Amino acid sequence: QQQVKQSPQSLIVQKGGIPIINCAYENTAFDYFPWYQQFPGKGPALLIAIRPDVSEKKEGRFTISFNKSAKQFSLHIMDSQPGDSATYFCAASVTQGGSEKLVFGKGTKLTVNP
């Protein structure tokens, strides 16, 4: 119930393509869903996040679609660029003991070819 399932494990697209990464969860107590981007040798960096009362959130070329009834959410990257090549992690958050507990997916390695 604490798992977040992420797919695909890896994804290769051409420049300008629209990669889509999907995540699913079971625990309905999760109340915040951030996406992180990680480049090699760096820590994960917050990219975009959504709360379950919203079905879609867009920031620049990145869009989260959220389906509360299906307990699924996805990340879309519009007009993808080679600089977007990184590993993307979805996560789900719940408060425990006054602090945030994040449960991460296994990550998707995205390669955007020129």
Add this chain to the structure above:
Amino acid sequence: ETGVTQTPRHLVMGMTNKKSLKCEQHLGHNAMYWYKQSAKKPLELMFVYNFKEQTENNSVPSRFSPECPNSSHLFLHLHTLQPEDSALYLCASSPLRGANTDTQYFGPGTRLTVL
């Protein structure tokens, strides 16, 4: 990366050594976290500190010993590690829940290799 800093960035140690990892956050957050990131595995939460008090120990072996002297600093003391402990160790911090950006911010990590 100036929000959460970690030192050292790389560490190679033998199984009998004792070393410490340091994390410092400059974001005014009240919660701090240690994670382990291994290849092909999800990020594994190790410890959580809230206002300097440990609120979670995720069944971590005792050869890993955390210390949180204040809300801005977090240490991970290492002793008699095993080769399978080689990984990227990430520190994170977060504000109180309810803030507009109430999620975790990560440092760059310490790449640990145990020989």
